[in-house]
Amino acid sequence: MTEQSGWMAKRLADAVELQDFLRTAGTLTLADRRTLVQQALVLIEQNYVHLPLKVAMHAVSPVQRLRLLGLRLTRQTDTTMDPEWRFHAELSAIFHSVRDLHTNYLLPLPFSGKIAYLPFQIEEYYDGDERHYLVTKVVEGYSAPPFGTGAEVTHWNGIPIDRAVDISAARFAGSNPAASHSRGLQALTIRPLRIHVPPDEEWIVLTYADAHGITQELREKWRITGNLPPFVNADEVSIAAVAQGLDLGTDEIGRAIKMLYVPQAITAQETADVPGLTTEPAAPGAEVPTSMPGMFRARSVVTASGTFGHLRVFTFNVNDPDGFVAEFVRLAGLLPQNGLILDVRGNGGGHIFASEFLLQTLTPNVITPEPAQFITTPLNGRICAQHEQNPTGQIDLGPWCRSMQQALETGAVYSGGFPITPADGANAIGQRYHGPVALITDARCYSATDIFAAGFQDHKIGPVIGVDDNTGAGGANVWTHDLLKLLLELPEPAAGSPYLPLPGEASMRVAIRRTVRVRDLAGTPVEDLGVVPDHRHRMTRADLLQDNADLLQRAGRLLSGLPVRRLDVELGGAAGELELTLRTSLLDRADVYLDGRPRLTADLTREDLTLPVPGLADAQVIRVEGFHEGRLAAARTLLP
Helix, strand or coil: CCCHHHHHHHHHCCCECCCCCCHCHHHCEEEEEHHHHHHHHHHHHHHHCCHHHHHHHCCHHHHHHHHHHHHHHCCCCCCCCCHHHHHHHHHHHHHHHCCCCCEEEEECCCCCCCCEEEEEEEEEEECCEEEEEEEECCCCCCCEECECCCEEEEEEEEEHHHHHHHHHHCCCCCHHHHHHHHHHHHHCCCCECCCCCCCCCCCCEEEEEEHHHHHCEEEECEEECCCCCCCCCCCCCCCHHCEEEECCHHHHHHHHHHHHHHHHHCCCCCEEECCCCCCCCCCCCCCEECCCCCCCEEEEEEEEEEEEEEECCCCCCCCCCCHHHHHHHHHHHHCCCHHHHHCCCCEEEEEHHHHHHHHHCCCCCCCCCCEEEEEECCCHHHHHHHHHCCCCCCCHHHHHHHHHHHHHHHHHCCCEECCCCCCCCCCCCCCCCCCEEEHHHHHHHHHHHHHHHHHHHCCCCCCCCEECCCCCCCCCEEEEHHHHHHHHHCCCCCCCCCCCCCHCCCEEEEEEEEEEECCCCCEEEEECCCCCCCEEEECCCCHCCCCCCHHHHHHHHHHHCCCCEEEEEEEEECCCCEEEEEECCCCCCEEEEEECCEEEEEECCCCCCEEECHHHHCCCCEEEEEEEECCEEEEEEECC
């Protein structure tokens, strides 16, 4: 047994049943509850960027519901107040009503840091137009024969499984039908109690067909255990916290799934510098070891259309976006260069810089980061004004200040739009993978991953294959209540701050800046609309049980029809007389830029060409652009 497996087994052995866990809950006073409702009103009414959109699209009134909840609390006493579970359920329901996975009520102790789970995972597949539900994973050491991987679920607590998923979907936030359905299915077996109230039932009864097609029943109790901690502290004033674009629920579930089913992917911290990793290209069908197994899985996959790279990106939730991109580039460089299947399914987002920095590595075109907007309220204006000059060195809100001030005169609902991701960072290293790239998405892609998928599509990097009709459609930057409170306390406390400390380690998050798309869809919000794939793939039984077999075949067919270009650039020659050697394919012209200035253009009459370039020895940045029939088709940036 590995160290991770042993640690996981101990943690799961310490899990408690739901009814035992709930006996430890119930510590909030009536005053605590009133504080929570009042602070929720501040965030929703004065900070929440999507409030007008959500009221219109989903016909909800979260502000009025919070006021009514506050009114009911004024009529209660410490002896007549509702059970605590009912208060949590009501406040959670109000936040869920806006169908925004950025905007959450985060439950206090003992719920925070815990997950409720059943010891198996269920996923869906299609047979023609008919949807089926299959058990795809069970926790190591769990046994209830004949139940196991491959069992087909037909009923949940006596309800046909498809209907049970719909009921679950109606309870959990999802801004479009595909996202709601996907999250409803996921919530049947795993729920982070930081985000969701505990299950109503202490156990479930599952009806399934076993490997022989015989109908069986399983009764299983919910278990509660501690989750793995996050990598990023979103409550502190840091670039990583301020640039958060994260579905916390998906991030919590992703960490829980690692703990339950893939403990070998657990790492104590992210790192881009692990000695001894291979530098050899991947053999067909082989995996490439990574220093960040919680973030990446890289392998060479053999399909009927050829051998391609498959690079899974599980999360963008990192502190070091440059190190994250560096490891991505290293892995992509060891995979087949004739085509890359980039897979972001289930990625709930994270650091917006990391997601938009990654785009440049896949295209020769200049990346335009998505602009972001505040809703123009007096409180948001105060926050921007306090950080107009970036006094902490972590957050520069100066670009938004002028439009926030003008809104008092113009009545504009939103501020001007400015990128969160610095444009120079989004273009610092340029294209590193020159083969064709196909992106795979699903309805659990959210936030920074929505931004990444939108950028991938807007910059025309390659085809987007969706296993669902849409991505999760989360188009915003999210800040926590604690972070907002800190921003009005730094560099020194502002008078009359509306933010109060929250009791019991409860917290809240709010979508603070909305993001909009660029290029052909410039100005289109990502929220609720998401990214519609260019190609739709319905998951099959073979996909679930044979490691995405049919999905990868579909991606391989798409890649095989796209051109495979090459642009390798080497710097050589004697000091003071440096020259560039170009090795190319499917390119007919190359332009050379030194420190942003054009220096030379050459026709590519053969695949290998050596060029003396005046001023090359003194250049800080060398960029070579390759063209095909007058169109920019490949680029390479050197930082000697």
